[in-house]
Amino acid sequence: MKKLLPIVIAIPVFLLALLFMRPEATTPVVVAAMDLPEGHTLATADVTVSQVPQSQAPQGAFNDPAQVVGQTLRVYRGAGDVINPSHLGGEVITLAPNERAVAIHVTDAAGLAGLIRPGDTVGVTAVMDSQDGPFAKTVANGLRVLYISPEFKASQGGQSAPSSSSSGDPFSGGGSTSSQSPRETEGTVVLAVPVEAITIGYDFSTFGVNSESRLVSLTDLLPALDLVANVQLSLFLEPDKPESFITSGVFLPNLVITPGPTPTATPCPGGICAPSTTPTVVAPIP
Numbered sequence: 001m002k003k004l005l006p007i008v009i010a011i012p013v014f015l016l017a018l019l020f021m022r023p024e025a026t027t028p029v030v031v032a033a034m035d036l037p038e039g040h041t042l043a044t045a046d047v048t049v050s051q052v053p054q055s056q057a058p059q060g061a062f063n064d065p066a067q068v069v070g071q072t073l074r075v076y077r078g079a080g081d082v083i084n085p086s087h088l089g090g091e092v093i094t095l096a097p098n099e100r101a102v103a104i105h106v107t108d109a110a111g112l113a114g115l116i117r118p119g120d121t122v123g124v125t126a127v128m129d130s131q132d133g134p135f136a137k138t139v140a141n142g143l144r145v146l147y148i149s150p151e152f153k154a155s156q157g158g159q160s161a162p163s164s165s166s167s168g169d170p171f172s173g174g175g176s177t178s179s180q181s182p183r184e185t186e187g188t189v190v191l192a193v194p195v196e197a198i199t200i201g202y203d204f205s206t207f208g209v210n211s212e213s214r215l216v217s218l219t220d221l222l223p224a225l226d227l228v229a230n231v232q233l234s235l236f237l238e239p240d241k242p243e244s245f246i247t248s249g250v251f252l253p254n255l256v257i258t259p260g261p262t263p264t265a266t267p268c269p270g271g272i273c274a275p276s277t278t279p280t281v282v283a284p285i286p
Contacts, residue, residue: 026051030062032077040073047083058082093146099192100219101146104226108185110234114154120145121238122191124222129230137249139200139225140218141238144192152187189235193218201246211246 033048040046047065061082062068071088093101104124108114116122123141127134195217202212225231 024053024055027054027057028063029057030065030068030083032079032081032083034079036073036077038073038076042068042071042073042083044069050080050082052082058084060085093190095146095192098195099144100195101190102193102219102222103188103190104222104233106152106187106189106233106235110232111152111187111189112235112237114148114152114183114187116145116148116189116235116237118145118147121240121242122235123238124191125234125236126225127232127234128228133251133253135249135251137200137202138245138247139216139221140193140198141242143218145189146192147188147190149184149187149189151184152189154183191222193222195219203246203248207248 028049029052030047031050033046036042036046044065047068049063049065061084068083068088073083073087074089075087077083077087095101112122122143122145123138124143125136125138127136197215197217200214200216202214204211222233225233
């Protein structure tokens with residue numbers, strides 16, 4: 001009996017060891033078959049099915065390639081990376097027949113600190129730095145925001161925007177964008193711009209002289225202003241039902257008033273005085 005005791009003890013130990021050594025059950029998940037860029041529309045050849053341990057399978061992962069074919073990647077996916085629902089759903093831009101999408105670069109202050117959202121209505125002010133001094137003029141309004149570069153958007157819920165650096169874990173829910181970085185302080189905003197020419201008005205009625213106007217196409221004007229080194233475009237947010245307005249523009253040197261002797265009043269013949277100065281008209285384009 002003593003000789004059999006070790007054998008009796010060894011049997012359950014051996015069975016327990018086999019139980020722990022048994023491979024973990026796997027589950028199918030959809031992964032990228034090759035390196036796929038952000039904004040790519042998935043085709044059948046872009047994805048494949050990989051068997052991964054159930055404990056490592058991301059929650060909500062797809063198990064059938066047909067579930068993702070035709071959808072757009074929101075982030076970069078490397079070969080072998082799992083594709084999750086959070087990785088899909090690229091920006092959808094809808095344009096009316098008389099609209100074109102125009103992208104402009106904005107800084108944090110000029111772009112309302114990334115607080116605007118697609119669907120908002122904004123106006124554009126051009127700030128031009130000439131040899132005689134800065135000049136600012138509202139050149140457009142009523143433009144619909146179509147898209148804001150992700151790194152420029154204001155973070156939601158106190159979280160930073162995702163970084164494009166890789167986490168090294170293909171099964172991570174964030175994949176190659178799981179690490180966090182501060183929000184960028186400049187970015188790109190895409191606006192829906194009408195193709196019809198518009199009139200940019202200069203209201204000089206308060207100066208006692210004739211007002212001026214320029215007929216321009218915003219699809220020409222905005223890209224030109226955006227690419228000129230001495231011009232910065234600044235956005236302003238508009239309400240749902242904005243009141244129309246026309247500005248004269250502001251030439252900053254005209255706001256500088258220095259103390260000096262009080263000028264002697266000159267009688268006006270017939271009681272009608274012409275304006276002593278004529279406002280400087282600086283149009284956004286010649």
